[in-house]
Amino acid sequence: MDSSQNQDSYDDMLGAIQAFHDKHDFKGTGGEDLPYRVALMAEELGEISSAITKGKSTEQLAEECADLMILVMGTAIAADFDLKQSFWKKMDKLMKRESKMINGKIRVSEFRDVN
Numbered sequence: 001m002d003s004s005q006n007q008d009s010y011d012d013m014l015g016a017i018q019a020f021h022d023k024h025d026f027k028g029t030g031g032e033d034l035p036y037r038v039a040l041m042a043e044e045l046g047e048i049s050s051a052i053t054k055g056k057s058t059e060q061l062a063e064e065c066a067d068l069m070i071l072v073m074g075t076a077i078a079a080d081f082d083l084k085q086s087f088w089k090k091m092d093k094l095m096k097r098e099s100k101m102i103n104g105k106i107r108v109s110e111f112r113d114v115n
């Protein structure tokens with residue numbers, strides 16, 4: 001990271017991802033194509049899964065999570081939406097939801113279905 005970047009700033013994180021997209025011209029080369037990005041996100045989710053199921057280090061798990069986060073934030077750039085705003089809006093919704101124990105694990109949902 002360069003000295004002008006603030007690690008705690010969402011805008012600086014997004015700016016770094018924008019610079020990464022610009023460096024490789026993702027916009028002009030299919031890198032911002034949404035179905036392609038879904039495939040890349042699925043691939044990273046698979047890597048997170050193997051980091052866990054194959055008992056890899058927390059550092060490796062963290063790196064794969066960062067890969068997915070960079071893709072998710074880059075998808076906000078590609079699809080032109082404000083992910084920070086969506087995040088807080090959704091957190092607000094989630095905090096108002098009820099939780100239930102289902103098969104021994106907690107689930108937070110709207111629980112619209114009766115079962």
Ligand SMILES: [Mg+2]
Binds near residue numbers: 063067
């Ligand atoms: Mg990865």
